[in-house]
Amino acid sequence: MVHRPLRLRLSRAALADNWRQLRELCGVETGAAIKADGYGLGAREVLDTLHAAGARDFFVSTWSEAEALGDLPEGARLAVLHGFGPDDAAAAKDIAARPVLNSMGQVRRWRAAFADRSCDLMVDTGMNRLGVAMEELGQLDGLRIDTLHSHLACADEADHPMNAAQLARFVEAKGKVAAKRYSLANSAGVLLGRDYAFDLTRPGLALYGASPVADGAWMFEQVVRAEAQILQLKTLHAGEAIGYGATFVAERDTPVAILNIGYADGYPRNMSGQGHARQGGTMLPLLGRVSMDLVAVDVARGRDLREGDWLALDMVPSLIAKAVGISAYEVLTGLGQRFERVWED
Numbered sequence: 001m002v003h004r005p006l007r008l009r010l011s012r013a014a015l016a017d018n019w020r021q022l023r024e025l026c027g028v029e030t031g032a033a034i035k036a037d038g039y040g041l042g043a044r045e046v047l048d049t050l051h052a053a054g055a056r057d058f059f060v061s062t063w064s065e066a067e068a069l070g071d072l073p074e075g076a077r078l079a080v081l082h083g084f085g086p087d088d089a090a091a092a093k094d095i096a097a098r099p100v101l102n103s104m105g106q107v108r109r110w111r112a113a114f115a116d117r118s119c120d121l122m123v124d125t126g127m128n129r130l131g132v133a134m135e136e137l138g139q140l141d142g143l144r145i146d147t148l149h150s151h152l153a154c155a156d157e158a159d160h161p162m163n164a165a166q167l168a169r170f171v172e173a174k175g176k177v178a179a180k181r182y183s184l185a186n187s188a189g190v191l192l193g194r195d196y197a198f199d200l201t202r203p204g205l206a207l208y209g210a211s212p213v214a215d216g217a218w219m220f221e222q223v224v225r226a227e228a229q230i231l232q233l234k235t236l237h238a239g240e241a242i243g244y245g246a247t248f249v250a251e252r253d254t255p256v257a258i259l260n261i262g263y264a265d266g267y268p269r270n271m272s273g274q275g276h277a278r279q280g281g282t283m284l285p286l287l288g289r290v291s292m293d294l295v296a297v298d299v300a301r302g303r304d305l306r307e308g309d310w311l312a313l314d315m316v317p318s319l320i321a322k323a324v325g326i327s328a329y330e331v332l333t334g335l336g337q338r339f340e341r342v343w344e345d
């Protein structure tokens with residue numbers, strides 16, 4: 001295998017601990033959202049790790065994501081959140097997953113194609129994204145519904161009035177739709193308390209170590225650590241500039257390391273001037289702009305660094321998100337394909 005000069009170190013233990021913590025918080029069956037390739041970590045490895053920890057219900061967005069998982073381990077169940085579209089019949093025939101039907105069109109299509117097979121259903125309780133309307137719940141004859149879902153729009157703000165309003169509508173929907181299980185909560189929904197848990201939760205973000213609440217309170221273990229190799233060491237002389245736009249000019253002679261990571265790897269360009277690399281506990285500040293494939297760091301405080309050494313990047317999703325004004329979801333799902341993903345225990 002060709003060497004890759006940047007890697008993600010991914011902790012199976014932290015991932016499994018986060019899942020167990022979410023399960024203990026609500027005390028019901030706890031699934032895992034593994035769409036977008038497991039939020040950038042690698043869906044199959046996430047699935048296997050959480051299956052070993054005891055998770056059974058997994059959620060992807062599309063049938064192509066379902067296909068990419070390959071054969072599921074014993075007892076695992078997969079649901080496709082985007083449902084059953086006009087082009088999904090062939091995939092649904094081959095792949096052992098349930099669609100989460102989202103519209104009456106999808107309901108009719110599924111009934112016509114797979115009358116005997118069970119499915120899930122999403123009801124829209126106020127988010128106005130996917131889901132059948134509350135008024136359509138009377139038209140579901142002949143569906144074998146495994147799980148009735150809805151999705152919370154504002155769970156990351158515990159005091160938001162939408163939460164209670166959606167909960168009330170979901171309870172109403174539960175009274176109208178016979179299903180084996182009922183499921184409302186994503187990660188932030190789990191933190192809203194038992195009333196929101198029903199029979200099954202669908203956390204994603206918190207599993208991967210990011211804080212699911214708007215105020216960023218830190219509650220979950222870090223799963224992802226990014227590291228990049230030093231490509232070149234040099235001295236930036238007093239008065240010289242570094243990087244695109246020559247935005248940083250050295251006041252004194254400064255030893256610099258050029259690292260193999262950039263915004264094409266998901267390290268945001270807006271970290272220019274505020275990010276750090278780390279050698280052990282020592283912070284090494286970024287200098288100048290983040291390039292597509294490279295960053296420069298000040299290694300004056302570094303010890304015995306050589307070309308080829310690895311430095312950690314401060315790529316904690318919640319911290320990066322806060323620094324550059326994006327969400328932790330975007331940090332994780334933006335982790336590029338050039339990283340070697342190294343799973344550790």
Ligand SMILES: *Cc1c(COP(=O)(O)O)cnc(C)c1O
Nearest residue numbers: 033151186187188202203204205
């Ligand atoms: C993505 C998604 C989840 C997981 O949400 P997190 O906020 O990442 O916990 C749960 N349910 C649905 C329907 C989703 O689309």
